[in-house]
Amino acid sequence: MTTTTPPLRFTTHASLRRRLILATLTGSPLHISQIRSNSLKPGLTPYEFSLLRLLDALTNGSLIEISLTGTSFLYKPGLITGNNGKQLRHTLPENCSRGVTYYLEVLALLAPFSKSAFSIVLDGGVITSATDDDYSIDTFRTALLPLFAHFDISRTLEIRILARSSGPIGAGEVHFIHANQVRLPKTLHLQTPGRVKRIRGVAYVTGVSAGNNARMIEAARGVLNRFLADVYIYSDVKTPQIVPMDYGKEGAMERAGANQKGRAGGRTKKTGVGFGLSLVAETGTGVVYASDAYAAPSEPAEDVGRRAAHALLEEIRIGGAVGRVGATTMLTMMMMGVEGDVGRVVIGKEVIGDEFVGACRDLKGFFGAEIAIRDGDAGNLVVTIVGRGVGNVGRKVA
Amino acid sequence: MLGTSTRKRKRGATAVAEDGDPVLDAMEIFKRHFETQFAPLKETGKKRAKTEAKVEIEHEWEGLSGDDIGVEDERAPQVVEFDASKDPLAVATKLPKSILKSFMSSKPPSILPSAVVEVKVKGRKPALDDSTEDEDPTTEASLLKNDLALQRLLRESHLLDASSATLEATGKNRLKALESRVQALGGKDITVQKHSMIASKGMDAAKRMKEEKRRKHAKEAGIVLEKEVRVKKMSEREKTRDRGFGPSVGRFKGGTLVLSKRDVMNIEGRTGGGSGKGKAKGFKGGKGGKKGGKKRR
Numbered sequence: 001m002t003t004t005t006p007p008l009r010f011t012t013h014a015s016l017r018r019r020l021i022l023a024t025l026t027g028s029p030l031h032i033s034q035i036r037s038n039s040l041k042p043g044l045t046p047y048e049f050s051l052l053r054l055l056d057a058l059t060n061g062s063l064i065e066i067s068l069t070g071t072s073f074l075y076k077p078g079l080i081t082g083n084n085g086k087q088l089r090h091t092l093p094e095n096c097s098r099g100v101t102y103y104l105e106v107l108a109l110l111a112p113f114s115k116s117a118f119s120i121v122l123d124g125g126v127i128t129s130a131t132d133d134d135y136s137i138d139t140f141r142t143a144l145l146p147l148f149a150h151f152d153i154s155r156t157l158e159i160r161i162l163a164r165s166s167g168p169i170g171a172g173e174v175h176f177i178h179a180n181q182v183r184l185p186k187t188l189h190l191q192t193p194g195r196v197k198r199i200r201g202v203a204y205v206t207g208v209s210a211g212n213n214a215r216m217i218e219a220a221r222g223v224l225n226r227f228l229a230d231v232y233i234y235s236d237v238k239t240p241q242i243v244p245m246d247y248g249k250e251g252a253m254e255r256a257g258a259n260q261k262g263r264a265g266g267r268t269k270k271t272g273v274g275f276g277l278s279l280v281a282e283t284g285t286g287v288v289y290a291s292d293a294y295a296a297p298s299e300p301a302e303d304v305g306r307r308a309a310h311a312l313l314e315e316i317r318i319g320g321a322v323g324r325v326g327a328t329t330m331l332t333m334m335m336m337g338v339e340g341d342v343g344r345v346v347i348g349k350e351v352i353g354d355e356f357v358g359a360c361r362d363l364k365g366f367f368g369a370e371i372a373i374r375d376g377d378a379g380n381l382v383v384t385i386v387g388r389g390v391g392n393v394g395r396k397v398a
Numbered sequence: 399m400l401g402t403s404t405r406k407r408k409r410g411a412t413a414v415a416e417d418g419d420p421v422l423d424a425m426e427i428f429k430r431h432f433e434t435q436f437a438p439l440k441e442t443g444k445k446r447a448k449t450e451a452k453v454e455i456e457h458e459w460e461g462l463s464g465d466d467i468g469v470e471d472e473r474a475p476q477v478v479e480f481d482a483s484k485d486p487l488a489v490a491t492k493l494p495k496s497i498l499k500s501f502m503s504s505k506p507p508s509i510l511p512s513a514v515v516e517v518k519v520k521g522r523k524p525a526l527d528d529s530t531e532d533e534d535p536t537t538e539a540s541l542l543k544n545d546l547a548l549q550r551l552l553r554e555s556h557l558l559d560a561s562s563a564t565l566e567a568t569g570k571n572r573l574k575a576l577e578s579r580v581q582a583l584g585g586k587d588i589t590v591q592k593h594s595m596i597a598s599k600g601m602d603a604a605k606r607m608k609e610e611k612r613r614k615h616a617k618e619a620g621i622v623l624e625k626e627v628r629v630k631k632m633s634e635r636e637k638t639r640d641r642g643f644g645p646s647v648g649r650f651k652g653g654t655l656v657l658s659k660r661d662v663m664n665i666e667g668r669t670g671g672g673s674g675k676g677k678a679k680g681f682k683g684g685k686g687g688k689k690g691g692k693k694r695r
Contacts, residue, residue, distance in 0.1 A: 146506045
């Protein structure tokens with residue numbers, strides 16, 4: 001069946017992850033070429049290879065053909081089986097520059113449509129803090145995963161942070177459990193953004209003084225308390241990971257071998273040292289806005305806290321019933337919904353950017369359906385999506 | 399000290415007033431703006447304006463007077479002492495520990511409005527529920543309750559007699575009803591009496607005979623009876639059937655996979671044998687030989 005359909009063709013590495021997700025969900029083959037073909041380091045990056053490997057492990061019958069230089073590949077997705085409900089350990093490359101949420105977002109979107117439950121441990125170069133491109137794992141847990149509750153997906157959903165680690169070279173460990181598989185997600189009608197009722201957050205430090213947490217929290221509260229009394233920021237203090245001296249280079253862990261535990265004969269270092277702040281604002285109607293800030297080298301904690309608070313206020317200003325963090329996730333889930341059912345969601349005008357437009361185009365390419373956008377109240381936009389009823393192929397009855 | 403300071407400020411104010419009344423102008427602008435936004439100002443505003451005008455006139459005349467000082471005191475900046483620790487907004491809200499814990503657990507926090515409300519009114523909810531349940535018969539819970547009661551009544555109605563006024567069985571019948579409920583939930587039937595094997599065998603046989611007789615009479619009279627439920631006897635083959643997992647080809651015996659010649663041929667895709675009786679016999683012999691050989695190893 002899939003062999004006869006020609007693959008969807010794209011070029012460059014732009015939004016590679018989203019295209020892989022959509023291809024896997026819809027089961028349509030995907031061909032991407034000219035991946036960094038003009039770069040000094042042509043082809044797929046280690047973290048993209050790792051993503052392909054992860055997809056291969058989660059599906060049954062996938063076919064991935066990568067060209068010699070890695071500048072193009074063909075991906076024929078199989079059935080999402082989730083390793084038949086058994087625990088899967090996926091090791092990210094040590095020099096992975098993306099945060100762990102890069103992978104977790106994929107897992108969160110694929111898991112509801114899996115044949116069996118997801119239980120995946122991510123280790124290796126896991127960065128749990130926010131990075132330049134990705135938000136932190138706390139934002140993922142407190143802002144992205146709750147979005148799935150709107151689609152009736154909230155049972156047995158867990159994300160355990162076994163070891164925290166900050167960038168640029170991480171060594172954390174995360175366990176993702178998702179046992180709420182559905183046939184089709186519920187149709188979404190989210191039209192009332194509501195007013196922000198409370199703000200929660202997590203301040204995390206790894207390997208630096210816990211005082212940084214207190215300072216970040218103080219600064220963030222200083223900004224936010226002028227608008228709202230119900231601000232509560234939790235503090236999480238963790239030790240850094242001890243790794244071999246040459247960790248971060250290709251294959252350092254293999255070279256260290258059995259010696260990687262403990263002090264490894266004195267040739268070790270601490271990795272993943274840093275701190276950051278994740279903030280989440282919740283409205284009375286269950287809408288979530290999130291922001292993240294992560295300490296740049298030698299940046300004072302107060303600045304980080306203030307930056308996060310201002311970013312959160314900016315998100316709240318943009319408004320809508322779904323923040324920028326979860327907008328594309330929401331669109332994809334709505335597309336997967338019951339065939340013919342019309343779902344509506346209100347978004348802020350400024351949510352529409354490169355990312356959003358790109359997502360709409362990709363959705364059109366994979367699902368063959370367009371998204372209708374019209375003006376709503378209070379300067380917001382109403383996005384209307386007709387479900388395509390793709391749903392879960394592995395579960396004809398659920 | 400205070401007197402001197404007000405005096406100083408006043409002097410400054412007079413100077414400004416004499417220059418071109420920017421203070422007054424500002425007040426006037428504010429007033430007009432306010433009036434356009436809301437209703438036109440009455441007594442107080444006018445009075446204030448008047449006094450101000452008066453002050454201004456006075457200022458024009460000479461500057462200082464007793465009347466003036468009072469007005470100036472009114473206009474003096476209000477001192478507000480700000481203490482961050484006493485600020486109601488800044489004081490951390492003490493949350494119950496359960497909520498704190500639930501946020502920092504490994505599960506995503508529940509944010510849907512229903513869940514939030516549930517947590518908030520937890521303390522008072524049960525009492526509220528009870529009162530509403532008795533009064534309002536249209537709630538989902540009470541409807542369900544009534545439904546269950548009706549079903550139970552229908553099931554046990556045969557135990558009720560005409561003499562009983564209530565809808566609850568009494569005495570012996572109550573016990574019978576209880577027993578039937580236990581059985582409906584999967585309990586054992588305790589009304590069945592225990593007999594010796596011989597006695598129960600005889601009883602069973604008598605039961606069977608009675609049934610047979612009934613069926614026979616019915617057949618003779620041409621009455622159609624309900625279908626007979628026959629207990630299927632397990633055949634010998636079914637009893638000894640190999641359950642569980644086995645190899646798709648050959649037999650697994652003594653830790654070795656035994657392949658017959660036929661199996662081998664099937665795997666190789668050759669077709670042979672099975673045509674003649676003699677050949678088939680030959681196969682059997684061969685198979686036996688092979689089996690023996692494997693066993694010896």
